[in-house]
Amino acid sequence: MLEEQHDNLQDADGNLITDSNESTSAASAEEQKAEEQQSTVVNENQKALNAIEESNAEESEDETLKERHEIPMLDYDTLSMEALVEELQKLVATDKVMSIKDHIDEIKKAFLAKYNHFIEEKKEEYHAENPDTTEDFQYHLPLKSTFDHFYTEYKNKKNAHFKSLESNLKSNLENRLAIVEELKELINPQENIKDTLKHFNELRERWKTAGPIPKDKYNHVWNNYHFHVENFYDYLHLDREARDLDFKHNLEQKQKIIERVAELVNEEDINKAFRELQDLHRIWKEDIGPVSRDIRDQIWNQFSDYTKQIHDKREVLFEKQRENEVKNLENKKAIIAEIENLGTIKVNSHSQWLVQIEKVEALRTAFFNAGKVPLDVNEETWAAFKTAVRNFNALKNSFYKEIKKDQNDNLAKKNALVAKAKELQESTDFAATTPIMKKIQEEWKQIGHVPRKYSDKVWKEFKAACNHYFDRLKEVRNEENSEEIEAFDKKKAYLDTIREFQLVGDHKTDLDAIKAHIETWKNFGKVPFQRRHIEGKFNKILDALFDKLSLSKKEGDLLRFSNRIDSLSENNDTRKIENEKIFIIRKIDEVQNEIFQLENNIQFFANTKNAKKENSIVLEVRKNIAIHKENLDIWKEKLAQLRNLNQKVDE
Incomplete structure (x- = not known):
């Protein structure tokens, strides 16, 4: 370390020149102003x-903070409680715990402000309707429980993040300080310059990968490191050319x-x-x-x-x-x-x-x-x-x-609906009764509030009568769907059989066997709507078998398509069938346009001086046209299958 030296200076006459207040006052005003x-x-x-x-x-201590700028800060005060909970759920689902901290804080503040205001209003309404009550006010908002759930999940993630972070910061700091100490020792004239440079570069690489340190140590440690790096460059007798x-x-x-x-x-x-x-x-x-x-x-x-x-x-x-x-x-x-x-x-x-x-x-x-x-x-x-x-x-x-008159009138209307629902709850004429029960439920929704002390009782009676009727209706419909359930069970068992099926190697024999499996599968019948996923499993097995067969592209595509359309038809999925038809018509138009464009290109080449000699470009275009025409045949065949299917449905 260099020490400062203060030498006494003398003028031409030998008088001592001192650093006095007089010399300071002699400085020009312009110089002071510039300083x-x-x-x-x-x-x-x-x-x-x-x-x-x-x-x-701050971001060096926790690198996830760098990502917080990527998340736009919304004006959370303007969002409803439901929207705030949705935003909270989306943010907590990320792993960037600290990058969402500011967002979570704003959401919490906005949600609690709205929630407390909401509860205060409910409390005032309760005491207004029950002025003589001695019971404490209680109100449960399910949305608050949802909010608490996601906020607790965030806190747990944050605590785990801090625990993991803190365990590394201290050791990383010690590692960086040790690197600085090694830098200090590099200035050693006795060492070979090549070995010193090699050691210096190793220290720089170790520094780059040493990991985050506490933010309160960041600037001090970095400045210390750079001081010694610059010191190494400035005071060590390096090879001048390499240094420059x-x-x-x-x-x-x-x-x-x-x-x-x-x-x-x-x-x-x-x-x-x-x-x-x-x-x-x-x-x-x-x-x-x-x-x-x-x-x-x-x-x-x-x-x-x-x-x-x-x-x-x-x-x-x-x-x-x-x-x-x-x-x-x-x-x-x-x-x-x-x-x-x-x-x-x-x-x-x-x-x-x-x-x-x-x-x-x-x-x-x-x-x-x-x-x-x-x-x-x-x-x-x-x-x-x-x-x-x-x-x-x-x-x-x-x-x-x-x-209170309106509320009492509402109570009378709801009691009448309860009586009507109870009267119909054992009805077996489901076709006639179901619309009536649905109408009763709609009428119930249109009726306003009733006195609070009767609210729960009348609702429970009405709900019980409606649930009883619709549970019976569901049981009847389940019995009607027994055939579909039986078909599902058969198909589920048959999947194990076809998974064990092995091709024998003869193309015709294997293809006939696969078609027989498809026919057997169709004969099992329709499965319940919510269990149609089993069709996808069967089609996946068929695709694997088709891939093993040496089928032409056209034959393979058409077999797969035919099986898929049969599955949609069996489940009466007219919407998907119609969408498929629209898609194929568009594909046919696209391919025809491609062919038309390619044929125009061929005519262009044919009109050139070298028309007799078809170069590689022309041959490639002709080849491309042939491929497009083959694809066009496949698409047209698929469209024909769909139209035949529609004719069968109409008949």
Whole structure:
């Protein structure tokens, strides 16, 4: 390590020149101002560099964080509880635990806010309908259980991820520190230069694969490493030619990075530019070695200046986002004021209250869609919104406390439907009764609320009568499907037989045997709709057998197609048959167009001077035409089979 030396200087007369306050005060104002401006530039650049280093340090500790930029951050406040749970489920299904952390936090905040608001409304409704009750309010929302399930799954994954990560960070740190110590020892004049260079390159390779370290150690360890790498280049008596070549290569790489960063300054997507800038800083720092000392500061300053320009544009973007948040706050305040106003207007009919409720629901939706507000007023804004809605609900509930007639009328209507359902639940005339039972269920859905104390009882009675009838209907239909079930069982057993079937080697004998298997399979009959997968298993075995036979392409295709169409016909799958027909007609048109184009090409060659000599291109085109015509014959044969099938169905 070099020590600083302070030598006393004398002027021409031998007087001692000292470093005094007087000499400082003698400095020119212009020089001081220039130094202050330079210091300001350096400080501003350092802020930009610090932002990059902080991001890279965090992502270096856990590389999955690099992938979080690939997942778009939605405005989760605008989503419904159902949509939030769907997004949570999709995110938790990924293995990028830490890359989804910010998304999960936003989803949790948005969901719990909506859920708590929902529960508060239900609680107020309950106490409004049961003012004299002493029972505690309870309400179970299945969606909340689903949310808790996926959120717990996320927490378990995150804990497992941290446990695995922490077990590696410490050992990786120790490994990197050991590499730094070895770098220190490289400066040894006694060692052979070739051995030293070989050892140096080995250390650099080990460094690249040493793994992540704690983010709070990242910058210190990396700076320490680079100090000793540069020290190795600057103070070790290397072979000058080899060193200069390495310096030149590193300079070229860093100049390319500077050129790319200069382009990123004009990138419209600021966040995208900043993410790529992070990567370029990481490459500069981690992958590229030093350059010659005389230009080291120069290129670093160029890199830093461009970095600051991108950082400044990012800050402008953030400032616009903050301005938008302030606008969102004003919008939400206006919405709250409208809800507060609606909470003071008394109306005297159910229809009028429905209009008021619809207005508040629209305002609630607008509030959730209004976007984020500044973080320091978020809780305050949310509290004001809840209070406004609560006051409106209190006014609404006071009205509904006084009217029970509609609910009692609804109870009478539902009791009448219960009686009718019980009367029909033992009916054996299923053709006539089933439409009536379905109509009863539809009428039930159209009837409004009944008094809460009767709600569960009347619903259970109605549900029991309907279930009893439809369970009996299902049993009858199952008996009617017994033949299909028997056919399935036979086909299932027959699969084992055909799996053991072996070809004897004689083409005609083997083909006849396979056709006999197909005919036997058809004779078993139709299987239940939900068990049609067995047809696919049979067709897969047939395909394997056809592949073993020495069939022509046309013969093999047509046999497979015929078997598949027979299967669709047997299961009365008219939709798939019609789709198959449309597909084949399109294929015929495509092949015919191809043939037409190829034949035009042939005519073109025939009109040339060398028409008599068919070159390789012409021969290849003729060959291609023959292949297309063969395919066209196959497609037409398939279409003919389908049309014959339709004729049989019509007969």
